[in-house]
Amino acid sequence: MKKLFLFTVLAQLAHAQAPSGYYSSANGLTGAPLKTALSNIITSGHQDKGYGGLWTAYQTTDIDKNYENDGSILDIYSERPTSSDPYNYTPGGNQCGTYSTEGNCYNREHIVPQSFFNEASPMKNDIHFIRATDGKVNGMRSNYPFGKVGSTSFTSQNGSKLGSSSSSGFSGTVFEPIDEFKGDVARMVFYFVTRYQSQLSSFSSGNMLGGSAFPGLQTWELNVLLAWHTQDPVSQAEINRNNASYTFQGNRNPFIDNPNYVNQIWGSQTPTNDTQAPTAVTNLSIPAKTSSSISLTWNASTDNVAVTSYDVHMNGSLKSNVSSTSTIVTGLNPSTTYSFYVKAKDAAGNVSANSSTVSATTNAGTTNPNPTNCVNETFENIPTSSASSYTTKTWTNGGIAWTATDSRSDQTISNKAITVRNSSLKSSSFSNGITSLTVTTQLKFSGSNGTFNVLVNGVNVGIIPYSTTATTTTISNINVSGNVVVSLVNNSSSNRVAIDNLNWTCSAGTAKQSIVSTDYSETKELQVYPNPITNQEIFVKGETENINKAVIYNLQGKEMQTIDQPFRSGKSIKLRNLQQGIYVLKLDETSLKFLIK
Incomplete structure (x- = not known):
């Protein structure tokens, strides 16, 4: 997570953002009196700018300045804190409107549904609990309360989930945002039941709200939100939004300015009132490994309040603590056996029993007959063109024929560089394989930070980031032998990115063979989502209408499933109970890698 400050430091920082004396009338109070004092403070000065005013507000309140920092809408239902977002929205544009899938448009998500208060103002228009979010995910969340999901029925592309509740005290359907934004949601709900506490008795509960000013929430929901508030402290993004x-x-929102108000009003989830440990983790498995890393996945544990993290133990010792249900353990030795088990933890510090233990042996190290780069493309031989002419360019160097579509050749990094726009750079077939790839990139002209996909024989093996600063990136452990075709595919339709000093090391016969060893032509619009796959269903984003055949292979090249005309009735493919692991989906001549958890 990108919450980098200690809770107490954040509390002091956030409190410093409020005007001097803003909360002075609440000093020294606790419990219901403190809640009432805060309600009076935040009611005074509240200006109702109308429902349409939210669109204007989002251009300052909901801008991403803390993750990609690209000026797009910060959508808590699509933001991926540690990787590229699946889609982005432009402030002032992309407003719903109608939608059918994720990425169509964004709209106004009432964290406390407006049906609870019959769409009345000023609640309907209050910026403090109405976020700009993807229309499709907003629609799937519907009016359901927030809680811990047990059995999942829908997962958004950033991992937000809808499904049956595993939170103690409620067994209906709930919605669960990703860990990065659980505290954000909690503090927005706390704001609502404080700002509008005198009206709660006239609102519908929605299995969420209480019917009186204090505590203002149903007990089960209060326990969930208290745990989330503790688990996910105030972020700089929340502070920025509160100020705007x-x-x-x-x-x-007083609970962003001073997070301690939460415990002073409602108490907290502490070891003294939560002594129940989470259930043991189940289905711990190893879906993939390399010579230096092992991937682990497992099913989520459940708890009477909320599971907050997982301790991953390797060879009997604590290796890491993670908030998700998967991790990659790196820095391992080749041809070495490692054993793992996982424990779940809750906000009170209760720890589950050990999961079952799984073991795996890392792959043998790749023997490289040529320790130096066997392919070294400096782009000094690229064809010249007029400054602003984007065309397909071909040239040959070191026995490799290169093709760059929608490209120009007048930009530089070290010296000459090829600049691609809505396109890719692709090699001809090379017989000595590839173990690792290094390349330098730089965003030219206007645009935003982004990434290239690196494909070997049509299979995505990693990403290359770019920004306005020239950056050199290496992708290791590719380890594909035999004939290879390497492509760098621009994920943006408009960013113009220069590429220079592309080189890779060759593999020997001990490296793993390429998956489904044929030549591939990549279609950059095609993308599997969400990835990892859940619920035995693959969704594919892009132009799928004319795809004739889909074939699924395991990593050993065994054909697992074939579907003719796979997208004749929609954008998804139903799987036949495939086990956990990594697979390749071949759509005509395009191959996409995906993981089943």
């Missing part, structure tokens, strides 16, 4: 909302609307 204050400028727009004239009032503040």
Whole structure:
């Protein structure tokens, strides 16, 4: 997670953002009196700017300045904190409207559904709990309360989930955001039941709200949100949004300014009132490994309040602590056996029993007959063209024929560089394989940071980031022998990115063979999502209408499933109970790698 400050430091920092004396009338109070004092403070000065005013507000309140920092809409239902977002929205554009899939448009998500208060103002228009989110995910969340999901029925592309509740005290359907934004959601709900506490008795509960000013929430929901508030402290993004909302609307969220108010009003989930340990982790497995890493996945544990993290033990010792249900253990030795088990933890510090133990032996190290680069492309031989002419360019160097579509040749990094726009750079077939690849990239002209996909024989083996600063990146452990075709595919339709000093090391016969060893032509619009796959269903984004055949292979090249005309009735493919692991989906001549958890 990108919450980098200690909770107490954040509390002091956040509190410093409020005007001097803003909360002075709440000093020294606790419990219901403190909640009432805060309600009076944040009601005074609140200016109702109307429902349409939210679109204007989002251009300052909901801008991504803390993750990609690209000026796009910060959508808590699609933001991926540690990797590229599946799609982005432009402030002032992409507004719903109608939608059918994720990525169509964004709309106004009431964290507390507006049906609870009959769409009345000022609640309907209050920027402090109404976020700009993807329309499709907003629709799937519907009016369901927030809680810990047990059995999942829908997963968004950033991992937000809808499904049956595993939170103690409620067994209906709930919605669970990713860990990065659980505290954000909790503090927005706390704001709502404080700002509008005098009206709660006239609102519908929605299995979420309480019917009185204090505590204002149903007990089970309060316990969930208290745990999330502790698990996910205030972030700089929340502070920025609170300040922008204050400028727009004239009032503040006190639980962002001073997170300690939460415990002072409602108490906290502490070891003294939560002594129940989470259930043991199940289905711990190893879906993939290399010579230096082992991937682990497992099913989520359940808890009477909420599971907050997992301790991963290797060879009997604590290796790492993670908040997700998967991890990659790196820095391992080749041809070495390692054993693993996992324990679940909750916010009170209760720890589950050990999961079952799984073991795996890392792959043998790749023997490289040529320790130096066997392919070294400096782009000094690229064809010249007029400064602003984007065309297909071909040239040959070191026995490799290169093709760059929608490209220009007038930009430089070290010296000459090839600049690609809505296109790719692709090699001809090379017989000595590839173990690792290194390349330098730089964003030219206007645009935003992004990534290239690196494909070997049509299979995505990694990503290359780019920004306005020239950056050199290496992808290791590719380890494909035999004939290889290497492609760098621009994921943006408009960013113009220069590529220079591309080189790779060759493999020997001990490296793994390429998957489904044929030549591939990549279609950059095709993408599997979400990845990892859940619920035995693959969704594919892109132009799928004319695809004639889909074939699924395991990593040993065994054909697992074949579907003719796979997208004649939709954008997804139903799987035949495939086990956990990594697979390749071949769509005509395009291959996409995916993981089943």
